[in-house]
Amino acid sequence: METSHRSRGKWMLAEIFMILVALLFLVPFYFLLVNSVKSFADILTDSAGFPTTFVWDNYVQAWKLTEFPQVFWNSLLVAIVSNVLIALISSMAAYRMVRHNTMFNSILFSAFVAAMIIPFQSIMIPLVKVVSTIGIMDTRIGLILCYLGFGAPLSVFLFHGFVKSVPKEIEEAGRVDGSSAYGIFFRIVLPLMQPIVVTVIILNALWIWNDYLMPSLILQSPDLRTIPIATYAFFGQFKKQWDLALPALVLGITPIVIFFLLMQKYIIEGISQGSVKG
């Protein structure tokens, strides 16, 4: 009894310590939020204090100047379409590669695994050339295509590991019913793959949503800009005008933070899954 009391006391200290560390972790968000509603003069004179007058107009200005609704829509469209397509084509490829381990498929799979270590910076220079040769530069299709190609290796790899653990006998039922290979995949195998589908979608969603370099190389038109490139352009234009820059940053991080808070159970499970399997 006494030891359990003592050990609880000891974890109490650990708890207090961790709460203090967590507060330290939140300090940047505090600075960001309180200063986003201060006037420019107040930011310069006192950036640590709580705002005395709330200048909500900062947000109105930032919303208009960044064309936030348009930019948000661009990010959302690219992220959703790329994500769904990557999950679809990678799971199909991985399934076929596991079930029909031909010479061609095993070479292709090795190529996918090897390509996982290629840094994007190693292919970005000629990629621009390839994309403009095909004639899809400065289009959403071009950007989505780049995500499909560059995202496929890791996604195929994750699906491949999972399909190996799905017993082949399960498919027999479908075969007896006379389903085609496509029917077996979509009606029997894909539903079983749901945990890994969640993992793949979460990893790709975080990557694509936050990616700056790929869209900055492919897109030029201002009306196609995603959140990271719009933020970069905005910062270049309103450098040091913190009363506009800070609310723009808050707007920029809000969608992904809300997404995280709503989906955190799946995100955290998905990441644990993906890494342990990987």
Next chain:
Amino acid sequence: MNSKKKSQLLQQWVFVGPSALFFLIIVVIPFLLGLYYSFTDWNGVSKHASWVGFRNYLHIFSEDPAFLNAFWFTVKFTVLGVVLTNIIGFVFAYLLTRPIYSRNALRTIFFMPHVIGGLLLGFIWQFIFVKGFSSMGSALNWSFFNLPWLGTEGTAFWAIVIVFVWQNAGYLMVIYISSLNNVPKSLIEAAQMDGASRGQVLRKITIPMVMPAVTVCLFLAISWSFKLFDLNLSLTKGGPFKSTESVALNIYNEAFNISRFGMGSAKAIVFFIIVAIISFIQVRATKSKEVEV
């Protein structure tokens, strides 16, 4: 028989075709093209690129101090970034798998910075370093906060390290937590029965059992820090005086700012080779330390 073969071929195309095709266009062809450009003096615009042999590669290693500086910066940054994110991530995970009431909320807080992209984080922290720290410095009178954080070479380096650790320790924490939860309770109880202290349990059982997670976390941290780009671009832009320019940023500037695509491609290939060697060595070294239950 023939129609079965045909339908097999069609299935192969339908299932594998799209991934293989996009992979070919977006990764394989650019990679091979890049290899070719690295032996030319292509400037990105002109139709002509003349073959220069190994001249770009020789130039990188003998006459390009900026690249060597960027390389050295990246190595130092990687070592610190990898060690700190892993130690902090593991300590967080260890404490948050103990009986702590607020652990779910704490996990959420530590993980949150990771979901925000490096580019936006860099801008947020630019404000913290420039305005936030100086106001805390004048309030608390700590010299730590009064340093010109982004203004000198030494402090700008640490500024990037601080933000990197803040951004990524929580992600590694999540992986370590799931691995710590997988250590069989019976194993730990048996050791405690035999009179092992908490420190002994940690060293002799817990750490060897989480080695697979260590492999994954080292791999991730090395890959993030060695490929540092977004955070670097928005926080310091490589400055002051290119002292905090990462290899990835150096390659980007070489190609897209001064239009030396041939040279940039050669750097990109060197970068790829180094990344490949590091990944290979690292996976080998940690795999040998894993234990199986």
